[in-house]
Amino acid sequence: MTLSDVLRRMPLFASLSDAQREALAEHCLTAPCARGKIFFMEGDEAAGLYILLEGKVKVFRAAPDGREAILHVFGPGEPFGEVAVFQGGKFPASAECVEAGRSLFLPRTHLLERIAGDPALALRMLGALSLRLRAFAAKVETLTLMETPQRLAAYLLLTNDERMEQTGGKTDAGFQLDISKALLAGLLGTARETLSRCLTRLVEQGAISLDGRTVRILDRKFLEGL
Amino acid sequence: MTLSDVLRRMPLFASLSDAQREALAEHCLTAPCARGKIFFMEGDEAAGLYILLEGKVKVFRAAPDGREAILHVFGPGEPFGEVAVFQGGKFPASAECVEAGRSLFLPRTHLLERIAGDPALALRMLGALSLRLRAFAAKVETLTLMETPQRLAAYLLLTNDERMEQTGGKTDAGFQLDISKALLAGLLGTARETLSRCLTRLVEQGAISLDGRTVRILDRKFLEGL
């Protein structure tokens, strides 16, 4: 599969003409990334944006003492590091690979040219950022209003529904957590230990069943009513 | 001052030609807003975006039990409700006036036309959303990593610096909190009572002085080192 094909599959660039996409592809750099690779650190000057082709990346802000707040975990097809391209020039957070894969780098100047020349692309980009803002709004809400068990329940329900949508599935065989529990704890803004305790409690209460990373929702009402 | 002049003063629309601005102004609706007025509720269908001319607006997400997580408090010149224009069509949060003023409404379709026709406007809009994302990143970090006293300290330092920048001031006469303490508590993700206690503690520790809404930073190092 050529790079141009890859770009066409991405919603963000679906509106580009073949010629535009070819031009864009020529300016892209792909690179493999190993677990632990740092894409950028908070405050770094941003030369462009990244798009993940395979693997997983966590975007986070770190405190001096080493603790970190995970803002997002991105999977294949998702862009990250856009904020610095459009405003401020410096990354507001750090990004690190947590599962090996491949990434694509898009130089800032070229991206800006493309956007300036293609209103549809600009609107898609606006849509992508808006989606991110929605996610943040939900995150702030859960962090402010809910305690860990509720946050966990909300995450499980959301993830379950996403998976069901993708697989189209009636399959009530449960779903796989696609990130480690340590990462999930960070995403929920809590400690690994607390997450572990909450999960076992949910199992005891009969709300879910848990086998490794496989989760099955048993009592949806219960989770919603937490 | 005409509506067109108002638009020119806004960074968002500075790039528009006079003719474009006139056209835009014709499609805008201005309206006074009283304290307590609801602009929109989470989930409402969005017909356009709002820009605040005077007064203050809080944007929040509400829980069934009445508690709410405040996402932003906007002042004059700031747009809100954009997310729904670019993605999803429904507002992800609610907006309520907390200080009487005037607002401006911009119909969605007209705004989209303008953006499609003006790459510079599109880029400014992207910049505005990116700025919002930065603010959210900082908010998630403080909610996750810091406790209330530290969040408060971070807020005070930030606000102080903003004010000093605006007034250009060497004036170390302190600054005014421009929102009520109840609102501030919501913004910090804590309860009114807790905020009150934290403030008096900071005064006791000699880090700040406090008189009504006037705050003076006495020991910057101390606040930074919390």
Add this chain to the structure above:
DNA sequence: CGAGCCGTTGATATCACTCAAACTACGTGG
């Protein structure tokens, strides 16, 4: 085989939320 990451469980202390009450300032209307 050892190092590192992952996951779990236990014990402890602390923070912050909740409920409850009073106190200020401010305006209105009797």
Add this chain to the structure above:
DNA sequence: CCACGTAGTTTGAGTGATATCAACGGCTCG
């Protein structure tokens, strides 16, 4: 002029949830 309501703020007391420290077993990978 005072009684009253409302909004904003402060203080007190009690309780529950969570972070933190610590230790352990399983797992994979070099």
